Amino acid sequence: MNRILIIEDEDAIRRVLTKIIQEENKHYEVEGAENGLLGMEMIEKKDYDLVLCDIKMPKMDGVEVLEKTQKIKPEIPFIMISGHGELETAVETMRLGAFDYISKPPDLNRLLNAVRNALDKKKLVIENKQLKKKVNKNYEMIGESKAISSIKKIIDKVAPTDARVLITGDNGTGKELVAHWIHQKSNRSKGAMIEVNCAAIPSELIESELFGHVKGSFTGANKDRAGKFEAANRGIIFLDEIGDMSLSAQAKVLRALQENKISRVGSDKDIKVDVRVLAATNKNLKEEIAKGKFREDLYHRLAVILIHVPSLNDRVEDIPMLIEYFSNKISAEQGNIPKIFSKSAIKLLQEYDWTGNIRELRNIVERLLILGGDEISTDDVSLFARK
Numbered sequence: 551m552n553r554i555l556i557i558e559d560e561d562a563i564r565r566v567l568t569k570i571i572q573e574e575n576k577h578y579e580v581e582g583a584e585n586g587l588l589g590m591e592m593i594e595k596k597d598y599d600l601v602l603c604d605i606k607m608p609k610m611d612g613v614e615v616l617e618k619t620q621k622i623k624p625e626i627p628f629i630m631i632s633g634h635g636e637l638e639t640a641v642e643t644m645r646l647g648a649f650d651y652i653s654k655p656p657d658l659n660r661l662l663n664a665v666r667n668a669l670d671k672k673k674l675v676i677e678n679k680q681l682k683k684k685v686n687k688n689y690e691m692i693g694e695s696k697a698i699s700s701i702k703k704i705i706d707k708v709a710p711t712d713a714r715v716l717i718t719g720d721n722g723t724g725k726e727l728v729a730h731w732i733h734q735k736s737n738r739s740k741g742a743m744i745e746v747n748c749a750a751i752p753s754e755l756i757e758s759e760l761f762g763h764v765k766g767s768f769t770g771a772n773k774d775r776a777g778k779f780e781a782a783n784r785g786i787i788f789l790d791e792i793g794d795m796s797l798s799a800q801a802k803v804l805r806a807l808q809e810n811k812i813s814r815v816g817s818d819k820d821i822k823v824d825v826r827v828l829a830a831t832n833k834n835l836k837e838e839i840a841k842g843k844f845r846e847d848l849y850h851r852l853a854v855i856l857i858h859v860p861s862l863n864d865r866v867e868d869i870p871m872l873i874e875y876f877s878n879k880i881s882a883e884q885g886n887i888p889k890i891f892s893k894s895a896i897k898l899l900q901e902y903d904w905t906g907n908i909r910e911l912r913n914i915v916e917r918l919l920i921l922g923g924d925e926i927s928t929d930d931v932s933l934f935a936r937k
Contacts, residue, residue, distance in 0.1 A: 552669055553579045553596070557589030557603040557615060558631060563654065567602060567631075567661070574662050586610030593619055593626070600668050604631045605639055613643060620647045625675045627668040631656070689730035692875045693868030697860040701728065708855050709735035714807070716852045717830040719859030722907030725830040728857055729788045738826055741785025744778045749791035756799045758815050761806075767816020779812050779823050786826045792852070793833035793844060803827075804848045827852065862904035862911060869900045872908065876915040889919055891926040898931045 554571060558564040561584070568580045583589035587609040593601065601619070605612040616628050627649040632640035640651035649671060650664045691698060708715060709732045717725045726745070733743040751759050758768075762777030778787055789795070795803070806812045807827060811820045829852045838844035862869070873891055881888040891899075904910055914935050922930035 551577050551579055552599040553581070554600045554602065554665070555581050555583065555589060555592060555596075555598045557583045557586060557601065557607070557612070559585055559604060559607045563604075563631075563656075567656065570656070570658060570661060571665060574665070586612060586615045590615050590618055593623065597623075598626055599672050600627055600629065600665065602629045602631060602665075604633075605636050605643070606633060613639065613646070616643055616646055616648055625672065627671050629664050629668055689727050689734065690875070691724065691727050691731060692872050693865060694871065695860075695865040695868045697865050698868060701857060701859065702731075704855070704857055705731050705735060708732065710737055712737075712826050713854045714826070714852050715828050715855045715857060716835075716849075717828065717857045717859060718835075719830075719832065720861050720907055721832050722909035723859040723861055724908050725832075725859050726788070726790065728859060729786075729790075729828045729830065732828060733786050733788075736786070736826070738785050742782055743786045743788060744782040745788045745790060746778050747790045749794040753796040753799075756796055757802060760799060761802060761812045761814055763815035764817045767814075771816070774814070777812070777814065779806060779825055780821060782825045783823050784825075786828060789827065789829040791831055792829040793831035793835055793838055797843070797845065800845045800848050804845060804851060807848075807851045862907045866900045869911070870896050872911055873899065873915055876912050877919060880912075880916050880919055884919075886919070889922065889924065889926055891918075892928070894928045895926045895931050898928050899935065902935070 552575075556564055556567050556571075558567065564582045564584070568582060571578050571580050581592065583592055586603075586607045589601070589603065590610060592598075593615075601615075603612040603615055612630055616630070619626055619628070624647070628643070628647070630640050630643045630648045630651040631654060632651050633654050637653070640648075640653075643651065649668045652661055652664055691702065705728065715729075715732060717728050719725050729745075730743070733739060746760065748756065758771075758775070758777065760777050760779055762775050762780060763771050765771055765773050789803070802812070806823065806825075810824065811822045813820055835844050835849050835853075839846045839849060873896060877888045877891065899911075899914075906913075917934050918926050918930055921934045
């Protein structure tokens with residue numbers, strides 16, 4: 551059932567449009583509003599698949615209704631209804647996001663074609679959103695524990711926004727998976743996700759890596775070079791292990807977040823960037839702030855949304871699913887048939903202290919697949935799991 555709203559102050563035209571549309575398809579549910587203000591209230595309260603909106607109306611004109619709807623429900627297609635002398639305005643509404651416009655009195659075929667095409671567009675928008683929600687299998691978050699289910703719910707809420715996210719957790723817990731999930735479910739999924747491991751880059755090079763440099767700015771700078779922030783423009787930059795970033799680089803990152811612009815090392819020229827920032831750390835940043843090793847103002851800029859990824863010891867109920875996932879994935883990569891893990895072997899693995907978290911579990915599963923018997927037993931686990 552497609553729900554259509556007609557916002558038109560002339561009662562006769564509103565009735566004619568309603569009749570034409572309902573006769574075209576009995577599954578169209580058509581509602582009317584006699585002015586722009588009432589129409590806007592209805593749009594805010596209900597979900598519509600299409601809006602037909604007059605341009606010149608009392609209380610709120612059609613252009614304002616279109617602009618306000620674009621901010622809150624941009625997926626709703628608008629067909630503008632233009633009277634005599636309003637053609638130029640109607641064309642302008644197309645630039646503002648309207649799908650099409652029809653003139654008064656409406657031509658029957660022109661109207662119905664516009665309605666059908668607009669509804670088809672809405673269907674494509676929904677399908678694209680559903681596709682965005684499907685995450686690359688390489689970045690699946692395996693588990694149904696309370697902690698993992700909670701993280702997935704938070705991601706679904708925060709991903710479509712541009713809010714900055716700080717991901718915390720021990721090494722090997724899967725913080726980068728959370729970042730990839732956010733990227734693939736975000737409105738920036740078509741843009742790049744640039745990953746920067748702040749711990750792996752020497753402190754004297756981190757600024758050049760992030761912001762680029764100009765030729766001659768330091769020894770070895772033989773040519774101009776763009777940095778990671780420029781590469782991530784219109785996409786996402788993931789600053790992994792941000793707790794290891796130098797204070798001078800932190801100051802530049804803070805400026806980039808405050809002003810949405812950066813400058814290359816050795817240059818005073820500002821470059822505007824449109825970048826969403828995700829960050830991760832295995833450190834307690836509040837303790838680092840107390841030690842003077844991390845800027846408190848940067849922390850508050852980054853930690854708009856906090857997501858803590860639990861250790862494997864805190865989600866042992868997920869271990870059976872993780873073992874099955876890694877067994878199937880590793881076996882497929884090696885061209886082998888997956889082996890079965892006995893229930894007792896899985897139980898024994900659940901009792902281990904996983905200091906290396908999921909990364910350690912994956913390595914042990916691979917080792918057991920190579921060295922263990924046709925069915926992985928407790929003897930295999932005892933012999934090979936902790937070598």
